[in-house]
Structure formats: structure tokens, C-alpha cells
Amino acid sequence: MSGLRLVDVRLAAAGRPLVSGLDLLVEPGEVAALMGPSGCGKSSLLALIGGSLAPGITASGEVWLNGTRVDGLPAEKRRIGILFQDDLLFPHLSVGENLAFALPRTVARREDRRRRVEAALVEAGLAGFAERDPATLSGGQRARVAMMRALLAEPKALLLDEAFAALDTALRQSFRAFVFEHARAARLPVLMATHDPADAEAADARVLAPWAAGSAAEGERKRPDS
């Protein structure tokens, strides 16, 4: 069965249930939106799926990707791309090196690698930017590079963790369109966490709010990341 599938997923932080018994199938090319206030467990749920759950959060359930169970696999074997609110381009690498970093080793010839990176830059409207320092790019340009980087790793699913929250309104619309267009073209199941209904509308997404009773309603303030 293709797509990203969750079976009876439960999450709890310090004994407090966040998500209890979530079943979900996101089909290839489909976008599902997890809506809810800060601290309700959106990011933790994405971290569980991507394989980077912080210690202190307990989880159970199954995660399936295109018919393979992946929740026992280390993050790097799951082939699940992720975009955060910040672009997280690696500051010690140039724009082109950031993209080449993601390209699998199976693309072996140097010439092929260079061509793939150049093509990704053209796709992002950044032809000729390969040698640039990411710090000299605008926020919108950096965001597009981050998306192309995620795609070059040839993921089978894409997670968006408040990926549009840091951009201002105009940029937000164009970057949203950029992301969803490329995700649909690659037939990726997309799961996004957001607190902005406009994000879900823009993607024509199925909206989910699977939070355990009480946890979302309380809207407890999230502790700053330490």
C-alpha cells in the first residue's frame, strides 16, 4: 500500500497524553494538515515519524511508508524529508554544497552531481547561485534552497514542521505554492504541522486535530527550546 500510514499512534510527555490512538493514511500527492496550538504535540508527532523523537516523550504505534514499516529504522534509513520553520541551511557550506550534500551517493559521477545541483538551482529560480554563501541569500531564497535540498535526497514522504511560519505573508504564499507544487509533482505524501488555517487551505489539505482531550484545549505554553 503506498503512502504514509500511521497505525494506533500514541504520544505522551511526562505521563500526560498528547495523542491517543491516531490512525491515518496520507496518499501519494496528498497533503494532510495537523492543526493545533503550540505544545499540543504536533512537532513531537512529526519527530516520531521522522525518527528524531526527543528523550522524555514516550510513543507507541506503527509508522508505515509505501508498505514498509519504518518506525524501527534509524532516521537516515526512513527516507522521510523534513522542513522546519528555519531553513537550517548548513552555514559552513555554499548553496551548491548544501544541495550536493543531499544528493545520494548513487549519483556517482562528478559531472552528473554538478548537473543535478545546477538543475535544482534553476528550479528554485536561483541559477548561478551555487558558489554563494547561504547567509547572503534572502529568506525566501533560503527557504527554496532548503526545499530543493530535501527533494534531492529523493524522499518518499515529506514532513513540514511549521515550515511557513517564519515568512511574511507575500513570501509565504509563493513559498507554499512552490512546496506543494513540487511535492505533488514528486507524488509525495505530505504531513504538515501548522497553527495557521491558511496553510491548510492553500494546500487543499485534509485537516486533522488528533490531540488528546484537554491537551489542546489547555493550549499550554511551550517551553523555549533549551
Added chain:
Amino acid sequence: MARPLRALTRGGRDPFLAAPWLAIALFAAPLGTGLAGTLLPAFGWLPALGGAAFGVAPWQRLLAMPELAGAVRVTLTSGVLGTLGALALAVIFVAGLHARPVFAWLRPCLLPLLAIPHLALAIGLAFLLAPSGWVARLVALPLGWDRPPDLATVNDPAGLALALGLALKEAPFLALMLLAAAGQVEAPRQLAVARSLGYGPGEAWLKVLLPQLYPQLRLPLFAVFAYSLSVVDVAIVLGPATPPPLAPLILRWLNDPDLSLRFPAAAAALLLVVLLAVSLGGWRGLERALARWLRPSLGRGAAPRCEPLLRVGGALSAVSVVGLGLLGMLALSLWSFAGRWEFPALLPEAWSTRSWSRALPLLGGPLWTTVWIAALCAVVALVLVIACVEHEALGGRRPTHRVLALAYLPLLVPQLAFLFGFAVLLAYLRLDGTALAVVWAHLVFVLPYTLLLLREPWLALDPRFARTAHALGKGELTVLVRVKLPILLRPVLIAAAIGVSVSTAQFLTTLFAGGGRVPTLATETLAMASAGDRRSAAVGGLVLALLPLVAIALATAWPRLRARRRQGLP
């Protein structure tokens, strides 16, 4: 030039203005006069000993010394291998293990290992590795040896045991510095991104974090190298005796009844500086070449096959750094209570408290001296450093943090190169041989380590806490005492404990500033170790290690007790 904006907008006066100047004076005097006091006799000028004309005679005499070539070779071998070994152990330890559950157990071991003085760890290591040590006994039992093997496993002529000792001792320091630096970049999320792109945890750490963290590791790394070049106590315990490394050799010449040997000794101390400068220059060149050579590999895609290798390397590194450290301490404890203990036996045949009852009366006085000197140094350094970083946090521009960076200089200059001249200054001030002089000399080293540990957490504190308190009508000092110090209690106490540990571990500084008349745990323990009395050396090494360990235990336990109900504290 415009006044700094924050000072302008904050209005009030900066009560900490004098602190950086005081700190600089406190270490600049020893360092400056010390270097001059080495430079002049190195070129023949030391009127007290009849050297009244400049010339290269001291150098000619130094170059004619038969031990010189061997000493330089051993010094460079042990220094370079020790430093590179420590770097490799630290990097592989963190890269290979950071994502594994066992890291939660290993990480807290680093701070105590850092706190144990070099000398104590070296004696413990010698007990493990010596021909009659535990490792040899483990081999001897199944093979049926009844005598220790005739092999120089410690004090080997090439200085490899010394290099190993230095690498094992300095690796926790570099690992802690790496982890502290990683806290300043968005390490967890950068690693999560790299792993979503197909990189294993070890490879992700090496390719994503290490290049970003390395610039911050350079200062500690150079400090380790400078220390390795002029270390004396570890060199006496683990290094070769004929020829010894340069530093013990210089010390031998300085203690020689033939006072004219002080001229070549000063030249040799200067030679240490030259060796250091040339090596660091070479390393910078190597750094650049390595960076150019390795850079293309960052764009070649994930290589998950190297992951198991990194994991094994991390495990080996943990076993050697943490395992050998703990075993060494265990060996110290056993020897201190050992009665009869003949060669291949793994445990003493009889137990006895005689070593303790014999050594303790000798160590009682030095222990008390060590405790109060260490406590005084830690407190003075803490007050000065807090005042300095407050000054910086308040937007003080003069002196800038670049000037304050000079405070790290004592860590980057071989100690011997300025201690010799510093002793001359102390004699001039009629302070030589006093405990006060020892405190001053220790502060030169305690201060930079305190600064290294405290500056980052201090400047990282959200300035809005202070602004909120100011808005509630609290003055600068009230904010410091009632808001900042309680929030930063843990890093402050740890910096103090490391200050205690640095002071406790000082051997050369104590010897020079104290003129041999201020016995501390370090000097007495080394005397016992060089006398070849294992049981007394074990007692001394153990007491020497316990003092900083108690300080670290208090520094970690107190805030934890207090913060049980305050999860937001760092």
C-alpha cells in the same frame, strides 16, 4: 568615536569598569616580566650571576649539550602525539556515541575526569601499564610468567607512554569544549535535517557539526599542546629519564648547583616557545590543507557504510578515556590499602592501612595549604571573571573582549618560559617563597579557565531577565545577586570547582613561586612518586584526586538539589 549604544541608553554607570583592567594586570605582570626574565638570561644578561653582556653564548652552550637532541625529539613526539591523540579521542567519542543511549551515562563522566589532576591520573595509569602493572598481570597469569616482563611500557625512551597519558587526560577537556560549542549552534535540528537526508548520526556529526565547531576548539587545542610541551609532573611519572623531555631537563639544570647552567636553561625555555610557535604554524598550514582536501567529500553524498566503524571507534575511545581513567583510580585505591602484593597476583595478598597512617601525617600540612590556596584562587577568579563578563554584558567596550582574550595567553605559552622570569619578579618584590606568591601564580592559570567556562553561559543568558528586573526598579548589583547568579548557579559553581582543580593540579607554578618552600599536595605527591614508593604515591595521588572530585560533586549536587522543582533552570 560614538559611545556604545547600550551604555548610552541604559544611562547608569557600569560598576564593573575596573574589573577587566585588574584581571589583565594580574596576569600581564607575571607573563610580561616572566617572559622578559627568560629572554634576557637566554641572551646572556643576568647580572646577579655575572652575566652582564648580551651574546649568544647561552645558545652555544645549549646546542653543545649532549641531551638536547634527544630531549627535543621526546618533547615533540609526546606533545604532538598526545595532542592529536586527545583530539582524535574527543572527536570520535562525541561523533560516534552522541546519539546512543549510553551517552547519557558517559557524558557526566567527562567533568570528573577533567577535574582529576594530571599527576593523579598519570600515577594511576603507570600502575596499570608498568611492567608490573595490572595489564601485565592479566597477561602474566594465563602465560605463567612469574616475573614482570623486561619491557619499558612506561618511561619508554620514545615518550609514547607520556603521549598516551596526555591524550587520555586531555580528551575529556576537548570533548567538553566540543559539547559546549555544540550548544551554541542549533545542533539537534541540524543533525535531524542531515539524518533526514540519509546521513547516519556519526557521519552527520562529523560533516555538519565538526566544521562549524572546530574554530572554537582551536584555542583549547593549542592550550593542550602548549601544556604538553612544558609539562613536568606527568613527564617524570610516565616519560623517559635519559634523555628526559625538555621541560624536566630545564628544571634539572635550574636546580643544579652549577648556577651558570641557568643561562642554557633560559635559552632552552625560549626554545620551547620557538618549538610551540613553529608547531602551531605548521598545524595551521596542515589545517588548511586538510580542509581543502576534505571539503569535496562534503558534497559527495551520504556514506552510511562508515557508521559501524564510527560506532566501534566511539566505543573504543570511551573505553580508553573513561575506562582507563576509572581503572587508574581503582588501582590507586588498591595500592594505597595494599599490604603484600607480589607480581602476578591481581589483588593484594594482604590489606593494610599502614600506607595511609604513614603518608597522612606528611600530607596533612600540604593538604591544608592546597585547600585554602585553591579555595582562595577559585573565589578571586570567580569574582574577577564575573565582574569582567558583567562589564562585557553591559555593553562595555573598553577594554574590548579582544583585549580580554589576552587572558587566555597564559594557556598558550609554555609555562616554563615565563615562570623562570616570574620567580625573579617575585624575588624583587620580596614575595618569593610565600603562599601569597603561589596564589598569584595559580591565579594566572585559574583565571583563564574560569573565563573559558563562564563567559559563554553568562553572555547566553537572556538579557530580558535583567531588563525586566531593571524595569521593576532594581539596580545593577541587585540584579546580579538576586537574578543572574541564582539562574546561573550551576555554571558558576562548576567554574569554581574547576578553579579548585586547576589550582590543586599546579606543580611547576607552585615550585617556582613557592621557591620550594610552600609544599602542596602536588609537590609532595610527585616527590613520593619519584622516590619510587608506590604505596605512598598511591595515597598522595588519591588525596590529590579526591579534593577536586569533592569540589565537582558539591558543585553539581547543590544546584540539582535546589532546582528539583525548577525545570527551567539551565
